[in-house]
Amino acid sequence: MTFLHLFISTILSLSFVHDTIILAQSTNPLQNNQILSSNITSGAQHHFYFSTKGNTLTARSLEKTLSYFNSFDGQVNDLSIGLGILNNKRAPNTIMDNSTNSVYLTLTSCSQPSPPSNYQGDIPSIDLYLSKASSNTLPGPTNNQNNDTVDDTKPGRISWQGDHISDLWIGVVAPTLTTGWTGQWTYELGISTNQWMHPLHGDNDSLTLDDTDNTHALFLSPPYSTQQQPKPNFTALVTQNMPKELEYSYCAAKSYQVSGYSINVTETQRGHPGQQNGIPLTQQQIMISNLTLGQNYTVYMVEQQQLPISSPTTPATTIIGTATPLKIYTKSNANCRMMYNLDFCSDVAYSVPTDPTHDIWNITYSYDQQAQALFEPFATALSQFNCNNTQYSLVRNCDDCYRDYKRWLCAVTIPRCTDNSTSISSTISTRDVANGSSRNPWIDSAYQPGEWTELLPCIDVCYQVVQSCPPFLQFNCPEDDLARQQYGYWKVNGSLGINRPTCNRLNMNVSLLVISHGIRLSLSSSLLISLFIFYIIFYSL
Numbered sequence: 001m002t003f004l005h006l007f008i009s010t011i012l013s014l015s016f017v018h019d020t021i022i023l024a025q026s027t028n029p030l031q032n033n034q035i036l037s038s039n040i041t042s043g044a045q046h047h048f049y050f051s052t053k054g055n056t057l058t059a060r061s062l063e064k065t066l067s068y069f070n071s072f073d074g075q076v077n078d079l080s081i082g083l084g085i086l087n088n089k090r091a092p093n094t095i096m097d098n099s100t101n102s103v104y105l106t107l108t109s110c111s112q113p114s115p116p117s118n119y120q121g122d123i124p125s126i127d128l129y130l131s132k133a134s135s136n137t138l139p140g141p142t143n144n145q146n147n148d149t150v151d152d153t154k155p156g157r158i159s160w161q162g163d164h165i166s167d168l169w170i171g172v173v174a175p176t177l178t179t180g181w182t183g184q185w186t187y188e189l190g191i192s193t194n195q196w197m198h199p200l201h202g203d204n205d206s207l208t209l210d211d212t213d214n215t216h217a218l219f220l221s222p223p224y225s226t227q228q229q230p231k232p233n234f235t236a237l238v239t240q241n242m243p244k245e246l247e248y249s250y251c252a253a254k255s256y257q258v259s260g261y262s263i264n265v266t267e268t269q270r271g272h273p274g275q276q277n278g279i280p281l282t283q284q285q286i287m288i289s290n291l292t293l294g295q296n297y298t299v300y301m302v303e304q305q306q307l308p309i310s311s312p313t314t315p316a317t318t319i320i321g322t323a324t325p326l327k328i329y330t331k332s333n334a335n336c337r338m339m340y341n342l343d344f345c346s347d348v349a350y351s352v353p354t355d356p357t358h359d360i361w362n363i364t365y366s367y368d369q370q371a372q373a374l375f376e377p378f379a380t381a382l383s384q385f386n387c388n389n390t391q392y393s394l395v396r397n398c399d400d401c402y403r404d405y406k407r408w409l410c411a412v413t414i415p416r417c418t419d420n421s422t423s424i425s426s427t428i429s430t431r432d433v434a435n436g437s438s439r440n441p442w443i444d445s446a447y448q449p450g451e452w453t454e455l456l457p458c459i460d461v462c463y464q465v466v467q468s469c470p471p472f473l474q475f476n477c478p479e480d481d482l483a484r485q486q487y488g489y490w491k492v493n494g495s496l497g498i499n500r501p502t503c504n505r506l507n508m509n510v511s512l513l514v515i516s517h518g519i520r521l522s523l524s525s526s527l528l529i530s531l532f533i534f535y536i537i538f539y540s541l
Helices: 002-028 057-070 079-087 250-256 360-383 398-413 443-447 459-470 527-540
Strands: 032-042 045-051 103-111 127-131 151-153 157-162 165-175 185-192 208-212 218-219 233-239 262-268 278-289 296-306 318-323 326-329 336-339 350-353 416-418 431-435 451-457
Touching: 032 045, 103 127, 103 165, 103 250, 127 157, 151 443, 165 185, 185 459, 208 326, 208 350, 218 296, 233 262, 250 296, 250 318, 336 360, 336 416, 350 451, 360 398, 360 443, 398 459
Parallel strands: 350 416
Antiparallel strands: 032 185, 045 165, 103 157, 103 185, 127 165, 151 157, 208 218, 218 278, 233 296, 262 278, 296 318, 296 326, 336 350, 416 451, 431 451
């Protein structure tokens, strides 16, 4: 090493040490793609520093400057020339311009103090303060100049995303509590220039609840490409008694996880995920077993994602993506049993009425076979129509007729079972069934479910058949005083619309449930479907 190299290295190294000492007195440095875990007591403040340009400006300058001088390969021997080059603004990459970098920052609360026994309000949360100006390196409630607004609308999770970031100073501040509180807050602070370290998916990229019975819950994952590699790694976390102040925190949810449940994940096309850029999409179905009858749970979608390894010496980092948690309840009626993976009625994925002592897979097969047998007379009648050469509609064809009639038949012959109508919302369309009074008499003769409650098919499921099938089939839906006891109406209940259905849509696209919003028919009889099923059974004998 020449004298010039030694001199510059010594000067810059001392400057780097000096910078590090000053920084350590006030803040803790953060690394890219880091999740830091810590705890904080009442009234305390923690401060951190993050640079998109490296750990410190001096360290980066040292690395780039020495690299530049090494490029002369011993040709620079004059100290004054070397110092002149060091101060030359045109020296390449002496200071890297990373002003276009983005920063993704999240703060999640993993636990919180316990209030006094007479406390009635919400438990206060820790706060996040930010500064991008070197004049404010300790952002907080009393030093809040140059603060950026954070998103604290999700209880237990605070997030912030900024562009064109060079340096960022961070303050984590705990509120001051009064006498009588016990414990402290624990938290995770995640920061990256590439992605969220605590990803939170939107409602359209979350789990969808199919149904529950008294010990099971079945979910569908968001759709993804059949060619995606590696495939998404979806699972679920089941909790109870989650504090509302920590609802969106995965590290908190792990502390409230219930024990004893099991999960089975398989792929399915049941949800009709469609295509994207000509490539078929698929989904995963997540079956949770060994839950407890009549209980409320909060379920979190969990997607494990492994970050790319940036260098051979960098350890692999796994981040956990979640979404808005789903609040579910297991049914109290043991006569409702979860059924899915049917061959013919493939959209059926819900509880059905049956004797709880029978094997569920034999039940599944029997229900499916009975529905397929009832479908054959219709398929024969439709085959008499010249679908290929005769147009009966500008927008529908025989394929639409086949699909929509099959959906309707599966909905009425494989009824959806739910809890007694007195225990659920009045907006849900149900019919209490006395012992031996199922509309499909085959159910009572085959499985004797006793008393149970039916979640009625959506009225739109019937009218889709009218719109899709040729007029000669003379398929009609009930009107006036016949419809309300036969069918229900889809009512949107915010984000619960899909996960807390008011009628059985059997995977019908929600955008097609238009009659439910525009018509309210009065009904008093349940004869139509019963007579129709009787006619089909008689015809097929």
